[in-house]
Amino acid sequence: MAQKYLEKINKASTAEYRNRRKIRLMILIITVAAALFEVTDFSVRSYKEYNSSNNLIFPHYEGFFGLFLMFVAASFGAFAVYGVFSDLTNKQTADVQLSLPMSAKDRYYSKLLAVAKLHILPLLGAGIFVIIAGAIKGHVIMGQCISYLLQLHCVILAEALFVDAICIFCMSCCGAKAEGVYTSIITGLCASMTPFLVFNFTIERFSGVNLGGDESGKYFASFGALVGMCISDTGVFDTTAERITVLIINILLSCLLIFVTFFIYRKRDGRHVGKPMVYDLFMELFMFTGLFTLFTMFSYISSWGIGLTIALIIYLVIRIVAARAKITPKLFAVWLLKFGASFAVFVAIMAAGYFTGGFGHYKLRNDKIKYDTSRMQIHTTLDDGYSVENRLFEKSYYIDENTDPDGRSAGNISRAEADEKLHQINAFLDKYYTLENRNFDDFMDMMFRQNIFYYDDDDDSTSEGSVEVYISVSDVNDLKYSYSDVRSNNFEVSFDIPAEKYEDFLKEAQEILPETDDGYDRYYY
Structure with a gap:
């Protein structure tokens, strides 16, 4: 029984696959060309380590045209989905599909299998070919080449699954092809960008805490179309375990979206074909998500007038295109009210982030000195509206009695002493x-x-001045390891304290780190 059921699904998917000859040829041509160019570009490179006679051998791409074509092939899954799921937007195709002796579940499974045959299988085949060819070309470090290429093509697979999942979801919620196309593009961009924007422009911005460089928000900037940030050498993930974890999460999220979409698809029937947006809830969520992404972007620029105008124009254009009917003044007023409500919700979310210190992110601390060179710094800026005073407390330490190769003035302390110094700074932070x-x-x-320390001459509350505080702890492994293996661990935090706490703050800072008298670091005007 199960075998007959699977045969029925396979036959239906095969028929769908054969009907999409143009899409099949496009994907195959791009994928084959990408694989050939990628193999040609792939090689291994020898690099002489810093202060060492050893040569480091690692996988390398001489060019990136093949990789570019691979990602183009991954994005071409959208055309496969638009073709296979055309019964959701085309009346004639819908009548034929609904007349077949197949349930909604059978049709959905067969279409998923057809998309896999059209899009996923060619990418898998190309990936296997590239991995084998790359292992042969880099036989000197075969294991490293296989690992590198396998991770890279898992990224491409994750991109392809993301594109397919988003397009299937949007097509299932739309009854017109135009809406299915532009909603999938916008939804894909929002799903990829919003986590990154929220972290950088809300959580990190309102908390003042920055982990430094690529560490800041890297897990928020690695979903959807941005999963490419996992790629070795050019990505933000240093360890294989991190990359594999993020890739698995991306793939599972795409599979989860495809699974959830089934419950939307099975409610579709011929009456929905031609209706721009089948579900009002989808329309409202789609519009709010798009506006939230735009508002978050514009919250970081200097002119809200331009930002709100652009957002309103885009919002109204989509509303008008999706209306497909006579637009009355009442309907137009409702749209404007919804736009205003979306902005109000956005401001409320931003306010919640501000008053909770980036939703609690301000409590994040660096709990351990990881490497052998550490630089600690406490910097204050007192601004009373007429003059500015900078004070700087800093010192560099070398852990476990490592010598200073450049002859700089620094202290040698044990790792336990360094951790204790870090503990003092954390306690200092918790207090102030x-x-x-x-x-x-x-x-x-x-x-x-755009200025939390905005000074108003008519505001007596600013007469006592404000104190901006910047504290950083950074450590690197540049003493024990070669240049190519250098790693860093950075922690930065910026906040303000009341002027009346300034003197006590300075006294306690002097007990933790020595003050510098460098004229460039401390001045008045």
């Missing part, structure tokens, strides 16, 4: 970095005037 002084006026300054 609080949210008690945050208020709505400062929030409005940061959101709409």
Whole structure:
């Protein structure tokens, strides 16, 4: 029984596969060309290590045209989905499909299998070919080449699954092809960009905490179309375990979306074909997600007037295109009210992020010195509206009695002593970095005037001045390892304290780190 059922699904998918000859040829041509160019570009390179006679051999691409074509092939899954699921937007195709002795579940499974045959299988075949050819070309480090290429093509597979999942979901929610196309493009961009934007422009911005360089928000910037940030050498993930974890999560999320879409697809029937947006809930969520992404982007630029105008124009254009009917003044007013409500919800979410210190992210601390060279710094800026005073406390340490190769002035301390010094800085942060002084006026300054320390001559509350604090702890492994293996661990935090706590703050800072008298670091004007 099960075998007959699978045969029925396979026959239906094969028929769908054969009907999409143009799409099949396009994907095959691009994939084959990509594989050939990628194999040609792939090689191994020898690099002489810094201060060493050893040569480091590693996989390398002489050019990236083959990889570019691979990602183009991954994105071409959209055309496969638009063709295979055309019964959702074409009345004639829908009548034929619905007349077949197949349930909605059978049709959905057969279409998924057809998309896999058209799109996923060619990418898998090309990936296997590239991995084998790359292992042969890099036989000196065969294991490393296989690992490198396998991770790279898992990224391409994750991209392909993401494109397919988003397109299937949007096509299942739309009854017109135009809506299915532009909603899938916009939804894909929002799903990829929003986590990254929210982390950088909301969580990190309102908390003042920065892990430094690529570490900041790398897990938020690695979903959807941005999963390519996992790629070795050019990506932000240093370890194989990190890359594999993020790739698995991406693939599972795409599979989950495809599974959830089934429950939407099975409710579709011929009456929905031709209707731009089949479900009102999808339309509202789609519009809010797009607006939220735009608002988050524009919250970081200096002109809200331009940002809101652009967002409103895009919003109204999509509403008008999707309406397909006479637009009344009442309907237009409802659209404007929904736009205003979306902006109000956005401001409320931003306010929640501000008053909770980036949703609690301000409590994040660096709990351990990982490497052998550490630089600690406490910097303050007192601004009373008439003059500015900078104070700097800093020192570099070399852990476990490592010598200073450049003859710089630094202290040699044990790792336990370094961790204790870090513990003192963390306790210092916990004491002075609080949210008690945050208020709505400062929030409005940061959101709409781009300056939380905005000075107003008519505001007596600023007469006592404000104190900006910057604390950083960074450590690197540049003493024990070669240049190619250098790793860093950075932690930075910026916040403000009341002026009345300034003197006590300086006294405690002097107990932790020595103050520098460098004229460039401390000055008045």
